Amino acid sequence: MPRLAFTTFAIMKKPYGDPVVHGFEALTPAVFRKAEESxxxxxxxxxxxxxxxLTNFERDWGPWGKFAVPRFYDGGFETAQDTRASTVSLWASVDAVRQFAYSGLHQRALQQREKWFRKPAWPTYAMWWVDDAHTPSWGExxxxxxxxxxYGPSAYAFDFSQVFAAQDRTPEKVI
Structure with a gap:
């Protein structure tokens, strides 16, 4: 059965450890726990x-591959200059991701994102379908x-504005 790969990417206003992003850093562990319980x-x-x-770029991420960032990233690669916040995860459905992202603690964190993150000129997330045995890598x-x-939404990569079905890769009705 296909699974949904989901990635997020943002650039913080200041590096990890700076008081400007302290609120984001403080919420991150609880948000991850809520995701895992979803x-x-x-x-x-x-x-x-x-x-x-070790920096994220030096750590071993196992089946998720070598840590990577999209070309939009213009921050540092050492911990003291690291301004990126990114995730890669697997979900059973688009609805499961949507429910997590737009409710509870994660929704409250999203409502504060302008305090912590630069306004992006790129998508802050993407999703795509993968086979049951596939673990998406950071590079992917x-x-x-x-x-x-x-290129905008397609079966290769899409967002909530135009969701593609795993089975036929045709646009689903947007709710």
Whole structure:
């Protein structure tokens, strides 16, 4: 049965550890817990080696592959200059992602995003269908997000404005 791959990407106003983004950093663990407890959640990219001295770019992400960022990223690659916030996850359905993203704690965090993040000139998320045995990589997530930015929604990468069905890859009715 196909699963939905979902990626998010944003650039913070300041690097991790700066008081400007403290509220975002403080909410992140609880938001991840809520995602993992959500109906339809399957898995998310998690580092295997989480030693503090390693950057996300140096950590081992196991089946999610080498950490990568889309071409929109213009921040640093060392922890003290890292301004990106990104995720890759797997879900059972578009509705499951939508329910998580636009309700509860995550919705409250979204309502505060202008305090923490730069206004994007690119999509902040993308989704696409994958086979049951496939784990999307960080690099794949970047390609899908960039494709959505360059060409708009398609079966290759889409957003909530035009959802594509896993089975026939035709646009579903937008609710």
């Amino acid at each position: 109906a339809g959640f399957i898995a998310r990219a998690r580092e295997i080696d989480d030693r503090d001295e 997530a970047c390609q899908r997000l960039e494709h959505l930015h360059d």
